[in-house]
Amino acid sequence: MPLAVTPGEPAGIGPDLVLKQAMNALDRPMFAIADPDLLRDRARQLELSVEIAEIADPDHLTAHTAGVLPVWPVKLRAPSEAGKLDPANAPYVLDTLDAAIDLALNHRAALVTGPVHKGVINEAGIPFTGHTEYLEQKSGVEQVVMMLATEGLRVALVTTHLPLADVPAAITPERLKRVTAVLHASLQRDFGCAEPHILVAGLNPHAGEGGHLGREEIEVIEPALAELRALGWDLEGPLPADTLFQPHYLDRADAVLAMYHDQGLPVLKYKGFGAAVNITLGLPFIRTSVDHGTALDLAGTGRASDTSLGVALRTAADMAFYRSTTHA
Numbered sequence: 601m602p603l604a605v606t607p608g609e610p611a612g613i614g615p616d617l618v619l620k621q622a623m624n625a626l627d628r629p630m631f632a633i634a635d636p637d638l639l640r641d642r643a644r645q646l647e648l649s650v651e652i653a654e655i656a657d658p659d660h661l662t663a664h665t666a667g668v669l670p671v672w673p674v675k676l677r678a679p680s681e682a683g684k685l686d687p688a689n690a691p692y693v694l695d696t697l698d699a700a701i702d703l704a705l706n707h708r709a710a711l712v713t714g715p716v717h718k719g720v721i722n723e724a725g726i727p728f729t730g731h732t733e734y735l736e737q738k739s740g741v742e743q744v745v746m747m748l749a750t751e752g753l754r755v756a757l758v759t760t761h762l763p764l765a766d767v768p769a770a771i772t773p774e775r776l777k778r779v780t781a782v783l784h785a786s787l788q789r790d791f792g793c794a795e796p797h798i799l800v801a802g803l804n805p806h807a808g809e810g811g812h813l814g815r816e817e818i819e820v821i822e823p824a825l826a827e828l829r830a831l832g833w834d835l836e837g838p839l840p841a842d843t844l845f846q847p848h849y850l851d852r853a854d855a856v857l858a859m860y861h862d863q864g865l866p867v868l869k870y871k872g873f874g875a876a877v878n879i880t881l882g883l884p885f886i887r888t889s890v891d892h893g894t895a896l897d898l899a900g901t902g903r904a905s906d907t908s909l910g911v912a913l914r915t916a917a918d919m920a921f922y923r924s925t926t927h928a
């Protein structure tokens with residue numbers, strides 16, 4: 601199965617990184633879903649010698665050739681300049697994603713996404729909080745889970761792109777059970793963890809300090825975990841988030857389940873920024889992504905690192921291979 605790459609925000613570093621990766625020989629076919637002229641212009645700006653080869657059908661691609669980027673064409677809505685956001689191109693970003701989702705739902709590609717700018721899509725009048733929520737909605741599944749992974753650490757999230765003030769109410773026993781179930785199944789299916797050991801963070805400082813610093817642990821998290829442990833699942837927690845990220849706990853763990861975005865991701869990015877991948881668990885297809893954003897300050901300069909995109913491509917290829925060999 602080929603890897604379909606959406607470069608994301610046209611004014612950001614996504615196009616640069618896809619072009620840089622296209623300079624490598626990859627053992628799996630890769631193609632971009634983007635405006636071919638945008639990629640040609642950016643390649644010229646970066647002085648990268650990449651041939652942009654428009655394709656009509658990704659089904660007949662063979663192994664990727666270094667220096668040639670096959671492109672499924674989707675037209676920009678307005679001219680794009682590196683580093684300059686334009687809400688007029690927000691529909692273009694979603695056009696590329698929709699084309700990729702269509703291919704992925706039809707088992708014709710695994711999806712690897714570059715960074716999008718959530719703010720400019722909203723400024724265009726389109727409510728959008730992130731790929732994760734968009735993919736969940738478009739693929740019609742009840743629950744997906746965002747998990748970022750780097751060497752030695754996987755962090756999954758119970759809630760994703762929510763204002764902090766809305767987090768406590770969003771952590772219901774039902775959501776916690778659904779998210780844990782998706783994480784547990786994905787660790788078994790895609791990461792070879794036969795009996796996943798999952799560390800679950802509390803929500804409050806010191807996991808609520810026995811109810812003196814918040815009651816969500818007692819009233820929501822512990823009862824949900826007790827129900828799941830009755831299934832034989834190996835869940836440890838709720839643990840204080842400030843002390844769980846240390847070898848004493850992590851050495852025995854397959855993943856950490858954090859309650860919210862900025863509880864888990866700063867730790868993951870401190871450990872592995874540039875060498876991490878964002879994976880959406882629970883979709884009917886494979887989707888990986890970079891660990892960074894649009895970095896408008898670096899677009900078109902040649903100074904953006906493509907290492908996380910490399911990890912995202914490799915992870916998607918590994919997952920596809922693992923699924924094909926285990927018939928998962």
Ligand SMILES: NC(=O)C1=CN([C@@H]2O[C@H](COP(=O)(O)OP(=O)(O)OC[C@H]3O[C@@H](n4cnc5c(N)ncnc54)[C@H](O)[C@@H]3O)[C@@H](O)[C@H]2O)C=CC1
Nearest residue numbers: 714715716717718719889890892893894895897898904905
């Ligand atoms: N996968 C996605 O679609 C993601 C999108 N975003 C979006 O990106 C936009 C900008 O977010 P920020 O918080 O500024 O994060 P950012 O990751 O774009 O930038 C943070 C800092 O890291 C640097 N940086 C980022 N990627 C780099 C790379 N590949 N090589 C070298 N340096 C790099 C930037 O220059 C900047 O100094 C926001 O709209 C956010 O929502 C953020 C994270 C992921």
Ligand SMILES: NCC(=O)COP(=O)(O)O
Nearest residue numbers: 730731732733865878889
């Ligand atoms: N912090 C992760 C992030 O913003 C990427 O989210 P998504 O666009 O993959 O949902």
